[in-house]
Amino acid sequence: MQQFTSTRIAPTPSGFLHLGNAYSFALTAALAKRSGAQILLRIDDLDRKRVKSEYLADIFDTLSYLEIPWDTGPRDYHEYEATFSQVHRMALYEDALRQLRAKGVVFACDCSRTTLLNGHPQGVYTGACKTKRLSLDTPGCSWRIDTAAAALPEYMQYFVVRKKDGFPAYQLASLVDDTHFGIDLVVRGSDLWESTQAQTYLAEVLGYPAFRDATFCHHPLLTANGQEKLSKSAGATSVRYFRRQGIAKEEIYQTIGRLLGLAYPVYGWQDLVPSIG
Ligand SMILES: [Zn+2]
Known part of the structure; x- marks a missing residue:
């Protein structure tokens, strides 16, 4: 092996x-x-x-x-x-989040669970907030990464990298x-x-x-x-x-x-x- x-x-x-x-x-x-x-x-x-x-x-x-x-x-x-x-x-995760922000590859998302389910029956995210251009510093927003150029499973499109509570996502x-x-x-x-x-x-x-x-x-x-x-x-x-x-x-x-x-x-x-x- x-x-x-x-x-x-x-x-x-x-x-x-x-x-x-x-x-x-x-x-x-x-x-x-x-x-x-x-x-x-x-x-x-x-x-x-x-x-x-x-x-x-x-x-x-x-x-x-x-x-x-x-x-x-x-x-x-x-x-x-x-x-x-x-x-x-936490400092390591925050450093990675800072890098993503500096690269301009993340956007803020203020969608509620209900909005997500209304947008797609399985809650698959279709990029609704990408064009909203909300400030990344908006309280209560999650950060999603723009995966438009990636071939990811549907369920992982625009996956969350920072949760609404400000903690890094899994x-x-x-x-x-x-x-x-x-x-x-x-x-x-x-x-x-x-x-x-x-x-x-x-x-x-x-x-x-x-x-x-x-x-x-x-x-x-x-x-x-x-x-x-x-x-x-x-x-x-x-x-x-x-x-x-x-x-x-x-x-x-x-x-x-x-x-x-x-x-x-x-x-x-x-x-x-x-x-x-
Ligand atoms: Zn959203």
């Missing part, structure tokens, strides 16, 4: 981690081990309204329960708060972080494929060649009953639920293997590599 320097596990503390998250992190660990990559634990906590301390604690509890290792990043809640929260990297923060930490292997669910396209485009605009050249592994999503997407609110698929039932970690891994339809038994993260060929 190709060798890599760094990969990351990037949970969001907006709910209790479920089996699909566990699979993603376990696969990341397995691929890191095979490819010589260091693992960074990066907690994506910029969506401040959804962050709860019990969800943060759940991240550490789940990783330790599943014995998924990591090399850099916070060892515990205290280190996370003191050093590793994305809040501590696409920007994730890209800046991956660049900052020298990530050259990104393992994520296939539901983030569109995000990868958006971030690759943003990397080109900002001049971050390392991200463009990184390797991406988009793994299949675990589903309940063969079709339903797992969600963080569904209690019975949360790792915490299993943990509290006193179920051994091997059983969790076996369940993941079953949900993936693997023909061989899985007892730990080390067994997962063959699942992506």
Whole structure:
């Protein structure tokens, strides 16, 4: 297998981690081990309204329960708060936003959720505010990047780089972080494929060649009953639920293997590599 320097596990503390998250992190660990990559634990906590301390604690509890290792990043809640929260990297995100502004590639958008849905049934943004030329300093506006020249999935056209609350949007923060930490292997669910396209485009605009050249592994999503997407609110698929039932970690891994339809038994993260060929 190709060798890599760094990969990351990037949970969001907006709910209790479920089996699909566990699979993603376990696969990341397995691929890191095979490819010589260091693992960074990066907690994506910029969506401040959804962050709860019990969800943060759940991240550490789940990783330790599943014995998924990591090399850099916070060892515990205290280190996370003191050093590793994305809040501590705000200057990096703001610098990237300043660069986008200086390049003249962003515009302010004051569309409400209702306006967006009225403009397009799925809420796909069609560039309505591009010609309004609102000041980027207008309070309560988001910043969108002009993607008219890019071949992006419909859902990512004119994607938001700065949210209405002034915080950097996920696409920007994730890209800046991956660049900052020298990530050259990104393992994520296939539901983030569109995000990868958006971030690759943003990397080109900002001049971050390392991200463009990184390797991406988009793994299949675990589903309940063969079709339903797992969600963080569904209690019975949360790792915490299993943990509290006193179920051994091997059983969790076996369940993941079953949900993936693997023909061989899985007892730990080390067994997962063959699942992506
Ligand atoms: Zn708008």
